[in-house]
Each structure stands twice: as structure tokens, then as C-alpha cells.
Amino acid sequence: MGSLCGLVLVLMWTLGVNGKDVSSLISRSMFEKLLKHRNDDICPARGFYTYEAFINAAKSFRAFGTSGNRDTRKREIAAFLAQTSHETTGLPDGPYAWGYCFKEEQNPTDYCVPDPEWPCVPNKNYHGRGPIQISYNFNYGPAGKAIRSNLLKNPSLVASNPTISFKTALWFWMTPQSLKPSSHDVITGVWKPSAADSAAGRVPGYGVVTNIINGIECGIGSTPGGEGRIGFYKRYCSIFGISPGKNLDCYSQKPFGG
Known part of the structure; x- marks a missing residue:
């Protein structure tokens, strides 16, 4: 029975808790609403980041957007799109609607x-x-x-290949980096801070995701980059109809390894 239970857990991780992909939580129309300016003429990446590419890429990482309860699953998608929107924003953040321009x-x-x-x-x-x-x-x-x-x-x-492009981002999101947990484990509540993490001010929440992705923005108070990441996240959580949770910034956190 022990080996059978282990197999079931592996399958749940591989296929997602509910066996569905993220399309059950983010429709094409919602994707367009979240990333509404990405295909504007001003954006060099116009036409590249498609809904189909996002959904197809996510199918290669079945735990993405399928782990935890419904709000947790939505929160992970919102967090992923927020961080990547900030990385690719085409204009100063403004209404946090210009993600995926580059x-x-x-x-x-x-x-x-x-x-x-x-x-x-x-x-x-x-x-x-x-x-x-x-x-x-x-x-x-x-x-x-x-x-x-x-x-x-x-x-x-x-x-040049939008599905591969999304896959690389999801790989980074799902994979623990050197001395860092995965963004997936943090945003889904799996990660628990060690004594060293607690001493460094790293507490569960979206702020740690920013610390993972770009730790140089952390531990130095409020920065435009940090504000941008939070702004996108709050906007996306609002569209999803969920709370963004606690500890959104990393202003008082030491970077990992620091």
C-alpha cells in the first residue's frame, strides 16, 4: 500500500490536483483582459505571446495552476503573469496593463x-x-x-517559438534555483522558511517570489521595480476576484545567499 500511495502522490503532482489544465481557470477572454495591450502596434512582441502558446506550455508543467484550492491556483497564475509582465513591460507601469510587450x-x-x-x-x-x-x-x-x-x-x-518561450518561463518558475525555493512552492504555500530565512526577513508571500526572480530589488526599501511587480499582481488578482494575500513586498528581505 505504501508504494501505491507514493505512486498516487506522484501522479497528482504530475497531472495536477484536479487533473485539469489552467484553461479551466483562465479563459481566452480573461487572458486578453489581463494582457490587453500586448498586441498593440507599439509593442515589438505584438502577435507573439498567444493564449494557445501559454496553455500548451502549461501542459508540460502540470502542477502549475493546479495545486491547492481554487483561490491558490488562481493566485499562482496571477503571480506568474504579474512577474513576467513586469519583466516584459513596454511602458512605465502606469495602469499595469502593458505587460508582454517585449x-x-x-x-x-x-x-x-x-x-x-x-x-x-x-x-x-x-x-x-x-x-x-x-x-x-x-x-x-x-x-x-x-x-x-x-x-x-x-x-x-x-x-521565435512562443510555446518554447512560455516553457522557459514556466521552467524557471517551477524549478528551485541555487539556494532558492521555486516560485511555485512559495506562492502555493508549500515553502516554509528556515531559521536563516526568518532571520533574513523572508516570510511566505509574493515578496519572496520577487526575491527569487530579482533579489537585487530586495532589502533596500521601496523601488520602482518592486512597486511594478506588486502593481501588476494586485491588478491581476482583482480581475481573478481573489485576495493577493500577505507579505507582497521584499523591501526588508535580504536576498537569498546574502
């Missing part, structure tokens, strides 16, 4: 660092691309392995 980093530099496991391919650039603006060879490599696409050799796929 698919590539503006004015990129060389993001290749020596790494024996994920060596850079000559003449390839690993600058920020996609919803999470994935960058560096040590992220492109494992992300590509996870989604079964050689992104070290073909990093441009993240800016």
Missing part, C-alpha cells in the same frame, strides 16, 4: 560565463528572452534539457 532584452550584453556543464556555443548570445527574460548559458542549458530543446545551440528559439 520578447527580447533591450541593449543586451554578453551573457556567456565559463561553465563546464553548460558551455556556450560559439557565436550564440544568451541575453534575456521570453516572459521571464531567461539569460545566461547556465539557464538556457538546463531549461532546454527540461523542455527537450537544445537551447544552448538554438537560444533564438525562445524569441
Whole structure:
């Protein structure tokens, strides 16, 4: 019976608690309402970030948006879209409605660092691309392995294939990073702070997600970046009809590893 229970738990994690994908919580019309300006002429990524690509990519990460109760599942989708909207916003945040305007980093530099496991391919650039603006060879490599696409050799796929683009962002969201929990575990309430986390001010809530994604914004009080991430999140939670929860900022948190 023990092994059977273990198998059931694995299947629940793989398929999601309710066996459904995120389309049961976010319809096409809601997606358009959340990201309403992404296809405007002013946005370089217009036409790229489609609802179909988002839903198809999410099917490769079945625990995304399917873990916990209904409000928790909605909160995770809102948090993911908020963080990625801030990463790709096309104008100063304003009404927090200009997310997903860019698919590539503006004015990129060389993001290749020596790494024996994920060596850079000559003449390839690993600058920020996609919803999470994935960058560096040590992220492109494992992300590509996870989604079964050689992104070290073909990093441009993240800016040319919308499903792959969303998959890289979801991989980063679902995967614990060095010294950091996954954003998924934080926003769904699975992560519990250690004694070191508590001493560093890292408490459960959306603020820790920001700390995971861009810790340099944390521990220095209010910043435009931090305010932008929170602004998007509050707007999206309002559209979903849910509370954003507590501890939305990381202003008093030390970055992970700091």
C-alpha cells in the first residue's frame, strides 16, 4: 500500500490536483483582459505571446495552476503573469496593463560565463528572452534539457517559438534555483522558511517570489521595480476576484545567499 500511495502522490503532482489544465481557470477572454495591450502596434512582441502558446506550455508543467484550492491556483497564475509582465513591460507601469510587450532584452550584453556543464556555443548570445527574460548559458542549458530543446545551440528559439518561450518561463518558475525555493512552492504555500530565512526577513508571500526572480530589488526599501511587480499582481488578482494575500513586498528581505 505504501508504494501505491507514493505512486498516487506522484501522479497528482504530475497531472495536477484536479487533473485539469489552467484553461479551466483562465479563459481566452480573461487572458486578453489581463494582457490587453500586448498586441498593440507599439509593442515589438505584438502577435507573439498567444493564449494557445501559454496553455500548451502549461501542459508540460502540470502542477502549475493546479495545486491547492481554487483561490491558490488562481493566485499562482496571477503571480506568474504579474512577474513576467513586469519583466516584459513596454511602458512605465502606469495602469499595469502593458505587460508582454517585449520578447527580447533591450541593449543586451554578453551573457556567456565559463561553465563546464553548460558551455556556450560559439557565436550564440544568451541575453534575456521570453516572459521571464531567461539569460545566461547556465539557464538556457538546463531549461532546454527540461523542455527537450537544445537551447544552448538554438537560444533564438525562445524569441521565435512562443510555446518554447512560455516553457522557459514556466521552467524557471517551477524549478528551485541555487539556494532558492521555486516560485511555485512559495506562492502555493508549500515553502516554509528556515531559521536563516526568518532571520533574513523572508516570510511566505509574493515578496519572496520577487526575491527569487530579482533579489537585487530586495532589502533596500521601496523601488520602482518592486512597486511594478506588486502593481501588476494586485491588478491581476482583482480581475481573478481573489485576495493577493500577505507579505507582497521584499523591501526588508535580504536576498537569498546574502
